[in-house]
Amino acid sequence: MQAVQMSVYSPKLNVDINDISTPKIKDNQLLIKVMVAGVDPHIVLALTGKVKLFGRYDFPKTLGNELSGIVVEVGSQVNKFNAGDYVYTMPPLDDMGAFAEYIAVDADYVAQMPENLSFAQAAAVPLSGLTIMQILQMVKPKAGERLFISGGTGGFGQVAVPYAISKGLQVTVSGSKPSREIAEKLNAGFIDYMSTDYDQHEHIYDYVIDTRGVETVRKHLKLLKPGGRMISLNGGPNKRFAQRNQNFSYSRKILFSLIGFVLDNLAQLSKVQYDFLYVEANGEQLKQVTKFIEQTHFEPIIDSEYSFLQVNEAIKKITTQQSQGKVLLNLENTY
Template identity: 55%
Template structure:
């Protein structure tokens, strides 16, 4: 089969299409014939090695984590899925493998696709949806509270906004002016044009921030939180709280995470606020709940652009630009 692979970490964001064997399944796994895959910002970090503190990849590495396709074979102990099911999944970030004609996944992380989504739309959901579900769980959000997502108009925000609204949160986001209509149409209560407006001057007494920008925005984001508020970053850096909550890390990793997060923890503590970090994990149960939510609400992800398998490097270059107005997708040849 064809697979998009890299042979090692590199600042050069280029991959190669190689011929590799179709993987075999064990009794707990399913084999998925791929139809589409999401092209996510995590991809850039994986290629250039910036996630090595979490994941030590084995090379050659098949890229991609967002999966949609049809089950071709099931292991003997798999009960809830059968051959022919249309499914989607988030693959483990420490193994990846979605940019291929076939993918093997543990049945526990796979869910049936929402009925109203195409394969391309379904591939746009798992990473974004699981990230917002897990983020809101960590934050322990309460109905009526206020949430700010800086840069919340891309692929993540376009699932995060309607999902957060379904939890009865007030949601503010920032983006460029061209994103205002989209943000409003999917439920954002307050939109800030970051090119013309400073959210620090416009927002105050927020309960939560989900950071998608990183350390450069940390102090600004922290300043809009009320006393007792919580800032959860997807980028800035792990901390001891994250390591203790998520588990499975070595003693060395825990020490490193604690050291990385200490400046954020201290700054938040001095203002009577809390800093935390999230590195999203596959979860089939949560994804099944997302399927039900999408079926009930009719929510659809917004697609920025779709690239054929042969143009994977163009897709990677597009996601690296950071200007997408929705999800970037890779379509897999159907044979």
Template identity: 50%
Template sequence: MRAVQISQYSQDLEVSFVDIPQPDVTEYQVLVRGEYAGVDPHLVLATTGKVKIFDHYDFPMTLGNEISGVVVAVGEKITKFNIGDRVYAMPPLGQMGTFSEYVAIDEKYAAKVPKNLSFEEAASVPLSWLTTLQTFSLLQPQMGKKIFISGGTGGFGQIAVPYAVRLGLEVIVSGASRDKELAKQMGVQTFIDYEKPNYSSYTRYFDYVIDTRGVSDLTRQFKMLKKNGHLISLSAGPNKKFTKRQQQNFSMKQKIIFQLIGFVFDGLAMFQSKTYDFLYVEPSGKQLETYSNYLSQTDNKPIIDTIYDFEQAEEAIQRMKLGNNQGKILLKLKKKEETNG
């Protein structure tokens, strides 16, 4: 079967299109024939080696964190799925592999696709929805409070922003000027053009901040927080609290490194009487199942930026590296003749 792989970490992305054996399923796995795969920021971090601190990858490594498709085989102890079911999933970030025609996925990481969602839309959901749920679970925001989401019109924002609006929060996002209209459509009250920013107007303004930009923006975003405000970063770096909260079992060496990295972030937060947390999204089929109920109540379907053909995988990731996407970037997994046939 076809797959997209890399053979080493590299700043200059070089993918290979290879033919690898179709995977067998274990007793607790389903085999999914892929329709579409999500292209997300984690791929950029993974291919450049920036997440080695969390996950060790063996090379050659098949890329991809999200998938939508059809179940074509089930393990002996599978109880939730049958052959022919439409499913979507996000395997653990340390077990990438959805940029391939077939993927064997543990039952506990998958969920059935809502009936009114296309395969394209379904592939846009897993990582963004799980990140949104886990982030807001950590924030525990109160209705009427103010939240800032940096780069809020991208793959994460296309789900996180409408979710925050539904919680009754006053949502402000940053982005390029061309993103302003999309932000308003998602329910954003105020848009900050990062090409002509006025961040000084928002000093000690927000109750919550979700950082998607990383270390370079962290100091400024802390200044935007009120006293006792809460910042959650999806990019800057882990801290001691992170290791205690995550389900993943980290080694003692990793825990020490996380604590040392987080010392600066925690110190910065403590000095200003604020809270810092880091989130590295974890897979959950149960949490993914809740999207069906959310969709039925809101009809907030995913926003798709661009769909690339399988042979354009490198271009798709390069586009993600630019960081100027409006909504989700997708990779079509089926061959053109299969799609048209």
């Protein structure tokens, strides 16, 4: 079968399409024929080596973190899925593989596709859906509180915003001027980050989800009320993140605490709290996302869809941070 693979960490972001063996499943796994895969910013972090803090890949490594597809083989210990099922999934981030014709995934990470979504729409959901669900479970917000999502009209926001609104939160997003229309469709407030004076929005949000990273953390911390919380997806781990994960070694906890020292201190000076999330695969939570989608008839916004051979263009699109919705890689026509 064909697969998109990286063979080295590099800032060039170029990948190769290689012929590799179709994976053989374990007793607790499913073999899934991939129809559509989501292209997300974690791909860039993987290619450039920024994820080495969490574990190194064995090369060559097949890329791709989320997908929709059709079950073609079921492990002997799996009883909740059958061949022919339409499913979607986010495998663990350290065990990617969605950019391939077939993928073997532990059944515990898989859920039935929402009945109202196409393969393309379903592939836009898993990583973003699990991320916002895990953030809200961590901070436990109250209805009526205010949430700001930086760059919230892209692939993450187009799932995160409606899910957060369904929990009673007032959501505002930032983006370039053309993103305003997307924000309105999502029923979110909007800040044009190119022209709006952020000082006008200081100290009014209970929570900030940072998707941009270290260069914007200081700016976004100012948006929080005293006692507010920032959860970063890209700013880097910190002491609180390390303490929350019992599987980390003592030395890794010390490392993450040192890495996050500056950000933690910046937050403390602003009388707010900084935290970091590295989303985890979870099939049961994905089922809850499915329930939300089917009950609300939610349909994710798609920015663009690339063919398998256009994978480098798809990754380049992600680096612009100008996506109006989700970027997808269509594998349906590669067989």
